[in-house]
Amino acid sequence: MKLIGWVLALAAAGLTPAAAQVTQEAGAQSYASSVTPGTAAPAVAPAATPAPGAVTDPTPGASAVAPGAPAAPAFEHAAPTPNIGMPIPGAMGTQEQFTPIGREGAAFHNNWLLLLCAAISLFVLALLVYTIVRYRRGANPTPSRTSHNTFVEVVWTLVPVLILVAIAIPSIRLIRHQYSPPPADLTVKVIGNQWYWSYQYPDNGGFEIVSNMLKEKNEVAAGARFRTDKDGPRLLAVDERLVIPAGKVVKFIVTSNDVIHSFAIPSFWTKIDANPGILNETWVKVDRPGVYFGQCSELCGARHAYMPIAVEVVTPERFAQWVASKGGTMPGARPAATPDSTAATTVTPAAVEAAPAPAGTNAAPPTGAQPAVTGNGTAGVANRATDSSN
Numbered sequence: 001m002k003l004i005g006w007v008l009a010l011a012a013a014g015l016t017p018a019a020a021q022v023t024q025e026a027g028a029q030s031y032a033s034s035v036t037p038g039t040a041a042p043a044v045a046p047a048a049t050p051a052p053g054a055v056t057d058p059t060p061g062a063s064a065v066a067p068g069a070p071a072a073p074a075f076e077h078a079a080p081t082p083n084i085g086m087p088i089p090g091a092m093g094t095q096e097q098f099t100p101i102g103r104e105g106a107a108f109h110n111n112w113l114l115l116l117c118a119a120i121s122l123f124v125l126a127l128l129v130y131t132i133v134r135y136r137r138g139a140n141p142t143p144s145r146t147s148h149n150t151f152v153e154v155v156w157t158l159v160p161v162l163i164l165v166a167i168a169i170p171s172i173r174l175i176r177h178q179y180s181p182p183p184a185d186l187t188v189k190v191i192g193n194q195w196y197w198s199y200q201y202p203d204n205g206g207f208e209i210v211s212n213m214l215k216e217k218n219e220v221a222a223g224a225r226f227r228t229d230k231d232g233p234r235l236l237a238v239d240e241r242l243v244i245p246a247g248k249v250v251k252f253i254v255t256s257n258d259v260i261h262s263f264a265i266p267s268f269w270t271k272i273d274a275n276p277g278i279l280n281e282t283w284v285k286v287d288r289p290g291v292y293f294g295q296c297s298e299l300c301g302a303r304h305a306y307m308p309i310a311v312e313v314v315t316p317e318r319f320a321q322w323v324a325s326k327g328g329t330m331p332g333a334r335p336a337a338t339p340d341s342t343a344a345t346t347v348t349p350a351a352v353e354a355a356p357a358p359a360g361t362n363a364a365p366p367t368g369a370q371p372a373v374t375g376n377g378t379a380g381v382a383n384r385a386t387d388s389s390n
């Protein structure tokens with residue numbers, strides 16, 4: 001209750017409503033240099049321990065500075081490997097796969113479907129060429145009157161049936177593997193928004209990260225964070241990556257806050273629609289640490305092309321570090337979040353600039369105070385301001 005008093009007192013002290021509109025999690029202080037002094041002070045939500053009143057209180061400025069809050073441990077993000085987990089200019093075929101399902105799907109496509117298609121196409125082409133040459137008018141002045149041939153008709157019915165069966169069997173086997181996942185080691189809720197992604201970690205204290213595309217250096221104001229090669233390729237790099245552990249079964253519960261988006265990561269063989277009001281489910285088990293990129297793959301509005309997905313796969317030990325840097329907890333671990341070790345909430349300048357929404361509508365619940373996965377896909381996620389200026 002004392003905490004709520006702090007919140008209200010500091011909110012009344014005049015933090016701007018915008019400061020509460022786009023919140024990111026503790027540990028974003030590795031990016032804290034991108035907060036321009038004077039636009040918005042890095043705000044700290046004193047709510048790592050869920051306080052019932054704090055969740056329901058939509059007061060603007062509810063993210064307030066708690067004095068003496070210790071900084072969360074920093075986490076050093078990895079740089080992507082060139083040509084891994086990203087499109088390659090001029091390349092053909094699917095991206096290299098890093099999940100068991102991806103390898104099975106790519107092998108089915110490259111070693112079977114493609115060969116079958118090529119063989120059928122060449123056979124039909126050869127048949128056409130033969131017919132054109134052999135039965136041309138010059139060489140065949142008296143045309144044949146044949147209209148039925150039982151043997152040929154049986155063959156051209158049976159062979160396509162056999163081809164379809166030869167495609168269906170491995171295809172259904174792949175679908176069965178995709179839709180019977182092993183028990184999940186980690187669940188992440190993926191939420192599409194116009195036009196960015198947010199990710200919730202219900203197994204790790206329910207914290208949420210908001211992931212926006214990074215702009216190029218010449219597109220941002222002086223002092224603001226821009227994309228570097230360490231972040232990833234142009235139009236694919238984001239400010240906050242979705243981080244998951246390597247070698248673990250990660251279940252994604254995918255939904256949307258507004259329109260239909262699609263969560264797609266080509267090198268994981270993953271693509272699933274994010275529908276408002278519906279929870280879709282998919283999973284990955286990535287065996288190699290690294291950074292992998294995807295994009296929204298459902299035309300969702302004006303900035304559809306600017307809501308990339310960046311997944312950083314790390315060792316389980318590094319994952320625990322990252323969770324700690326966000327103010328979260330590992331399952332089974334002693335809760336580290338107490339009123340004294342609060343989660344920091346930082347505000348990026350770009351987000352503050354682009355936050356003209358009226359007060360009171362966009363206040364985000366404080367870190368760690370969000371409910372776990374719920375059915376409507378909107379709980380715990382206030383409308384977050386994003387940059388609509390592009």
Ligand SMILES: [Cu+2]
Nearest residue numbers: 261262296300
């Ligand atoms: Cu989208």
